[in-house]
Amino acid sequence: MLNANLINSLSGLLILSSLLVIETRKLRISAIYYSVQSLVLVVIFLALAVSMHAEQLYLWAASAFITKAILVPYIIYRAQQYTGGEDVPTAIKPTLSIVLAAVSLVVSFVVINQLELKIAAGFKPALAVSVAHFFFGQLCILTQRNLLKQVMGFCLMENGSHLTLALMAYDAPELVEIGIATDAIFGVLIMAVLAVQIYRKLNTLDAASLTTLKG
Template sequence: MTGSMIVNNLAGLMMLTSLFVISVKSYRLSCGFYACQSLVLVSIFATLSCLFAAEQLLIWSASAFITKVLLVPLIMTYAARNIPQNIPEKALFGPAMMTLLAALIVLLCAFVVQPVKLPMATGLKPALAVALGHFLLGLLCIVSQRNILRQIFGYCLMENGSHLVLALLAWRAPELVEIGYRYRRHLRRHCDGVTGKKNMAYPRHAGRE
């Protein structure tokens, strides 16, 4: 199996885990699936870094492991403790409809990315289609869910999708780490609104506000 096939398969696994994040009823399970998805994303970064000698992605994979795999799921799990589990959720779409919409989104994105020239390899276009579809699926989760924590999960899915798009299109840019940092600070503010207090997992840095 070539490196491009590994990346494409891992990207498909990301889309599968995103459906579990949205569909499962338990918030803790959703946090666990998000951690698994983030671990898959870290694996994609590490694979791309080894294939194309991209040191920036190796640094980003280490940063993503600490923040996405460890810190964000812990913060979300803590936030879920304050939300009753027995309240029925009124989502706009059920799990079956979300699965169908996800397939249609990825199919549409596959047509959209056909004229795009990747700086890495043309064999990674399926991963780019999944990354773009992952971003749109997170947006769909935000507008279709009526629960604030589920909507924050949608932001998390959008973040992972946007980071994968950046890794495929602008993998040599040193600003990738800064973009990821600012996006995580934006996500932290939404988590603060759920917990009702300020999280100390992301320290403030002078000059980055």
């Protein structure tokens, strides 16, 4: 049971790190926080692998380490180099976004507690965190006007769903995990490239300037 406690508390760390990712103004720092968060995720995967005797999760941990802790932050870092680290205001105040994050956390906990899950029964807090994390990612996309920040939001979502997947579908065939990871990394890459293209065309990363299309 020690392991379950460890996993649940580690997932608490995820919350903290994702708030840092969202609220940090500087993209470079934000990418580093994200990398740290992904390391926490890797540790959770390892702990899960031990506690549930699921060998596949070692592989998951390895692939998560490569893609999430190294590749994604690198892509974001390069993209922000291309775009000169422009400072874009956010759509809402940080305090408000923290409040919203808290609300989504509470809702996730309530909903997960209602569910009767046969799998991952001991990891309900971690599961709730993973779901909340998914919503944090969306919150980030909705509240941040910086396009690259929105990409980070996508990454947060991806981390959340990845954790859910590890808790609930760890025994799925490996190919599935590879598919999801490939999608994730290509997703980040494509968004980053698009963001850079938009920056070159519009000379800004501000989503508020994307107003040509309406109705």
